[in-house]
Amino acid sequence: MRGVLKGCVLGVLLAGMASAALAQSAGPAAAAAPAHEAPAVRTPRPPPPSPPRVIQQVKDNIYRAGNGNWWSLFAVTKAGIILVDPISVDFAKWLKAQLDQRYPGLPVRYVIYSHSHWDHVEGGAAFKDTALFVAQDGFRKNMDGRYPHMPGDMIDRNANGTIELEEIQIPSQEHPGICGMPDFWFAHQDRNHDGHITSAEYFADIPPPDITYSDRMTLTLGGMTVQLIFPGKNHADDGTVVFFPAERVVFSTDFPADALVTTSMRSLPSACGAFDEHPMSEWIKSYRTIEALDFDILAQGHGSVLFKKSDVTEGREYFEYLRDQVSAGMAAGKSLDELRRTLMLEKYKDWANYDRLRVMNIEAAYHNLSIYK
Numbered sequence: 001m002r003g004v005l006k007g008c009v010l011g012v013l014l015a016g017m018a019s020a021a022l023a024q025s026a027g028p029a030a031a032a033a034p035a036h037e038a039p040a041v042r043t044p045r046p047p048p049p050s051p052p053r054v055i056q057q058v059k060d061n062i063y064r065a066g067n068g069n070w071w072s073l074f075a076v077t078k079a080g081i082i083l084v085d086p087i088s089v090d091f092a093k094w095l096k097a098q099l100d101q102r103y104p105g106l107p108v109r110y111v112i113y114s115h116s117h118w119d120h121v122e123g124g125a126a127f128k129d130t131a132l133f134v135a136q137d138g139f140r141k142n143m144d145g146r147y148p149h150m151p152g153d154m155i156d157r158n159a160n161g162t163i164e165l166e167e168i169q170i171p172s173q174e175h176p177g178i179c180g181m182p183d184f185w186f187a188h189q190d191r192n193h194d195g196h197i198t199s200a201e202y203f204a205d206i207p208p209p210d211i212t213y214s215d216r217m218t219l220t221l222g223g224m225t226v227q228l229i230f231p232g233k234n235h236a237d238d239g240t241v242v243f244f245p246a247e248r249v250v251f252s253t254d255f256p257a258d259a260l261v262t263t264s265m266r267s268l269p270s271a272c273g274a275f276d277e278h279p280m281s282e283w284i285k286s287y288r289t290i291e292a293l294d295f296d297i298l299a300q301g302h303g304s305v306l307f308k309k310s311d312v313t314e315g316r317e318y319f320e321y322l323r324d325q326v327s328a329g330m331a332a333g334k335s336l337d338e339l340r341r342t343l344m345l346e347k348y349k350d351w352a353n354y355d356r357l358r359v360m361n362i363e364a365a366y367h368n369l370s371i372y373k
């Protein structure tokens, strides 16, 4: 079942984010170069620019903080701050300084993890002194030493329990810029440079959750109520949708908006690994779980704008349409190749990434519906 799985379009998008950290690690090596080397070899490269970082109000005391196309969320109460997703070591340090400056004496009391993929949840150590970390049960399972669920069709192809370079290269080569990760990410995560990323290395910058829940959980702090909801398996297998009922605000990451979404949810999903190794029925259930919440504003871990409930509905309708079209073709005995050529998904030709992802979506649906009948 290789070739069946997930999508985050991480490679291209992470390039800017990871480059700063990698430049730092390259520093000591450059300084240690032998004295007889030509000066040109030792000339330090200029540091890559940091992604733009901003803080924007979502509603009332709820804000989102952006690191390029990655977004976290925080809510300010009189008893402390609730943060969702520290994103990265550098960003979390920056955000901590921002919060200390804006709200002196008001510590972060909770860090909620949206899901366990490293690119949204590293850096929590910046808040460890004052905060409890909260996640869905699956988060703990993903941290238990076994190969974790990963985005971008990065699966344990050789079944040895650790991540090897080719396991991130194969999906990158099959779907450049959409699945897998670039080599520099591997070099960064393989912290002892032995050619394997172990679970401990992968989660090295991610404090484990102190509290987990299975289906739903309510947190209250300083008069604010927050509901944590597991919508089902979709992009991740341990996702948390964060719902502020009084403010009618919802936050989630990588679902429904994946990393390709910028200004509109009308964007074909990236579909790596036949939809991240999770049945399309689970995806549709996940959409419906969010649609059932009583909210006005949906803030996402990706996307420069805020969304609304109708955006979620459109995404679910696309998924159902894709499922129905591919399913009908399969029932009529059509081959995958025939479906690739004839299923044009006309209704969605104006959506972002239609040309790039139409065939990939059909393939993912075909494999998904073959596996999860």
Ligand SMILES: [Zn+2]
Binding pocket: 008, 115, 117, 151, 235, 236, 254
């Ligand atoms: Zn993710």
Ligand SMILES: [Zn+2]
Binding pocket: 008, 119, 120, 253, 254, 258, 259, 301, 302
């Ligand atoms: Zn993401």
